[in-house]
Amino acid sequence: PEAPLLVLVNAAAGGRAGAALAAALRRALGADQVFDLAEHDPAVVLKRVYENLTALASAGDYASIAVRSRLVLLAAGGDGTVAWVLKAVSDLKLTPPPAVAVLPLGTGNDLALSFGWGNRFVRGWVRGPAGLYATLKRVADGEPRDLDAWAVTVSRPPGAPAFDGLPHALTPDHGAPLAAAASASGSFYNYLSVGNDAQATHGFHALRETRPWAAPGRLINQLWYVAFGCLSGWFCGAPPARRRLALRARRGDGPWVDVRLPKGVRV
Numbered sequence: 001p002e003a004p005l006l007v008l009v010n011a012a013a014g015g016r017a018g019a020a021l022a023a024a025l026r027r028a029l030g031a032d033q034v035f036d037l038a039e040h041d042p043a044v045v046l047k048r049v050y051e052n053l054t055a056l057a058s059a060g061d062y063a064s065i066a067v068r069s070r071l072v073l074l075a076a077g078g079d080g081t082v083a084w085v086l087k088a089v090s091d092l093k094l095t096p097p098p099a100v101a102v103l104p105l106g107t108g109n110d111l112a113l114s115f116g117w118g119n120r121f122v123r124g125w126v127r128g129p130a131g132l133y134a135t136l137k138r139v140a141d142g143e144p145r146d147l148d149a150w151a152v153t154v155s156r157p158p159g160a161p162a163f164d165g166l167p168h169a170l171t172p173d174h175g176a177p178l179a180a181a182a183s184a185s186g187s188f189y190n191y192l193s194v195g196n197d198a199q200a201t202h203g204f205h206a207l208r209e210t211r212p213w214a215a216p217g218r219l220i221n222q223l224w225y226v227a228f229g230c231l232s233g234w235f236c237g238a239p240p241a242r243r244r245l246a247l248r249a250r251r252g253d254g255p256w257v258d259v260r261l262p263k264g265v266r267v
Contacts, residue, residue, distance in 0.1 A: 001066040003140040006049065006098075007034040008042050008085050010077030012212065013105035017121050021076055021103065024126040028136065037081065043088040046073075050094055071098040074139055078106015083169055083189050090149065090187055099144040103135075107204075107221040111189060115145065120218060152192060153185040195241070196266070200228035241265045 007025050011018040026034045035045050049071075056064035075085040082102055089097050104112035105121050113119040125135040154170060156163065162179040166172070169188050172181035193201055204224050208215040215221050242261040250256045 001063045001070070004067040004071045005029065005033060005074060005136070005139065006045075006071060007074045007076065008037055008040075008045065008081075009034065009074075009103075010038070010081040010105060011036045012038055012208070013077045013081065017123065017217075018076070018105050020123075021105070021121070021126055024132060025076075028132050037077070037084070041088075042085050043092060046088055046092055046094065050092070069096060072139060072142075073098050073100045074103060075100055076103040076105055078104070078109060079111045080167070081106070082111050086147075086149070086189055087169055087187055099142070101139040101142055107218055107225065115147075147189060149187045149189060150192070151185065152188055153183055155183040156181070195244075196232040197229070199232040200225060203228040203232070239266065 007022075007029065009018065009022045009025065011022045022034060022036055035042075050068065053064045053068045057068070073085060073089070075082045082100065085100055089100065102112040102115065102117040103121065103125070104118055106112075109117075109119040124131050126132045152170070153173075163172070163181055163184065164178075166178065166184055170184040170186040172178055173183045173185055174181075176182070204215070204221070207224060207228075208221075215224060240261070240263050242263070242265070245261075247259040247261055248256045249259050
């Protein structure tokens with residue numbers, strides 16, 4: 001109860017490092033505290049855990065109250081994995097919301113870097129009892145910091161092709177089936193990609209899902225990003241963004257104001 005921890009690990013991330021990390025954490029914490037996101041949806045896991053803790057607290061188990069108030073989640077994966085876990089916490093309206101620590105396993109790991117967890121996985125973090133203990137203690141002693149969550153809605157104009165898929169961050173509005181949904185909404189953290197960089201990222205994601213052997217580690221994955229970036233026109237040939245889209249912003253409930261995009265911004 002002093003430092004309860006639940007690990008949500010994307011074992012497919014980081015080449016072989018993800019699976020090795022999951023195995024090391026299961027040995028240290030027990031299988032009941034470590035979940036592979038390839039097999040378990042974080043929202044389903046967290047809903048069950050909080051329902052169990054609430055039931056135990058109602059039955060007079062005071063330790064469960066301490067666990068619920070101090071619970072920390074460890075998201076092991078890339079930026080997408082962390083956003084997936086944060087979305088589950090937000091959607092379930094968990095009270096109190098658990099803090100989320102990060103072990104970076106992805107290719108960019110921008111969110112992990114922003115919060116001081118580093119931008120790559122270091123095997124020494126889980127190598128031997130001393131390394132693993134130091135890592136778990138770092139998670140337990142971490143100071144919670146707030147993170148802005150941004151709401152986004154993607155609308156499909158009448159007659160436009162149906163959504164053929166959505167990222168974990170977005171869900172169809174009004175419970176509509178994916179093919180019939182007119183819009184989808186959700187939250188994003190740190191950044192939201194559209195245009196050529198999103199196309200490049202999607203290309204790499206599809207490659208990793210269909211041919212995992214082709215993305216065995218961070219260095220090779222970064223080379224794939226360069227290749228997909230060139231194919232999408234991200235690095236060369238992309239027109240200025242202001243030719244293809246308009247940006248408007250407002251402060252609070254004030255009027256919408258046109259924002260002129262610099263020529264160097266491309267999409």
